[in-house]
Amino acid sequence: MIVLYLILLAVFQAVTEFIPVSSFGHLCVAEQLFGIGHDTGLLIEAMLHLGTAAAIIFLFKKDLKQIGIELLQMFLDVIGNINLFIHNKKTGKHLNYARIVTGTYRKFAALLVISMIPTVCLGLVSSRLAVLAADSSFFPGIGFLITGVLLLVTDLNRSGGTKGPREASYDTAMWIGICQGLAVFPGISRMAFTICAALLCGYSRKFAVRFSVFMSLPAIVGAFFTEVKYFGASEMTIGLGFASVFAMVIAGFVGCFVIRSMLQMTQKTKLRNFAYYSFVAGAVTLAVNFVL
Template sequence: MIVVYLILLAVIQAVTEFLPVSSMGHLCVLEGLLGIDHGTGLLLEVILHLGSAAAIVFLFRRELKKIGVELLGMFMDIIGNLNLYIHNKRTGSNLNYAKIVTGTYRKFTALLVISMIPTVLLGFTGRRLALVAADLPIVPGIGFLLTGILLLVTDLNKSGGTKGPREASYDSAMWIGICQGLAVFPGISRMGLTLCAALLCGYNRKFAVRFSVFMSLPAIVGAFFTEIGNFGSSEMTVGLGFVYVFAMIVAGFVGCLFIRTTINMAQKVKLRYFAYYSFAIGIVALALNYV
């Protein structure tokens, strides 16, 4: 029966991951209903997210390859500038330094790197609190309601602008990264917070969604490495480990089928409708807590 339960969780996670409705909140509510505990920490949730991340890598491999090339190029330019600095100091020369950020893709890559700094700090320091919150049935319900309020306010405020990667600022990338770091708690939608933050910073909806999708990848991988030690916990068996990996594969496969559709919905559907959904599921989650 546990295999059926995990397949259900994998499908729900894959479908909701890139919608502003908190896939983590859905998982915690369903796990409570199915009687699945967190004896292995948040390893199951992280593995399911890893499956969705693999689907993103497969579907957007060309864009990610360009980002990887630009990241390597920036690193090499930084090393080159350091060598020039040392050379100029030793010889008294005044050789010009290479410009680190050039072109749209390199600017996009730089924004992703900047956004990950607060995400890593907040995610690492808040992961234990996130585990405690995942075991409290009331927390996902409250998280859904808070997400709904933020989505509704952003929609009614008609936030958003025309900014793309060229006009984007590094301080706004930092704020978006902070929002992603705060979304470790179940019910608080990572996509919802980062999307609203980007729109409030004046970004256009298409770029805001795209930025949120790509910035999730290093966060998911980082979360996996913080939880991988739970494979050695007393609750983990060889059979359960294989089931977890199978659920990850299911999440990746379902993600390949639905991610483009859900990303398109996040770009075009009015945020108020996601807010109404978050209110509804939040009320249901709170009601189940008192049943």
């Protein structure tokens, strides 16, 4: 039965990961209905997210490859500039330093790196609280409502602009990274928070969605390595381990089929529609919590 439950969780994850409605919140609510606890921390959730991350990598492999190349070249340029600085100090010369951030891909890569700093800090600090919140039948409902309010305010405010990566600033990347870090709690949608933050900073909807998707990858990988220690827990039986890996594969497989349509929906659908869904999800979750 646990295998069937994990397959259903994988489908929930794949469908809700690419729209701003908190896949983590949906997983927690479903787990409570299925009677699945968090004796192994958030390992199962991290694995399911890793599965859908594979779908993102598959879809954007060319862009991700280019970003990886630019990150490597930026790192080499930094090393070269350090050596050049030492050389100038020793010789008294004034040789020119290489410019680190040049071109759209390098700027995009730099923005991703900057955004991850607050995300990592908040994720590490709040990891234990996230487990407690995941076990709560009350917090996911509140998280859904908070997500709905932010989406509705952003939509009614008609936020958004025409700015893209070239016009993006590093302080706004830091702000968006903070919003991603806050989404470690169930019900609070990572995609909703990051997209709304980008729109409120004047960025275009297309860039906001794209940046949100790309910045999720290091966060997901980092979360997995934070939780991977639970593979050695006594509660993680061999059967549960194989079932979790199988569910991760299912999440990635389903994600490959739905990612394009889900991202297109996120780009074109009014945010208020996602807000209304979040309000309903939050109300139902809280009602079930009080009834049961």
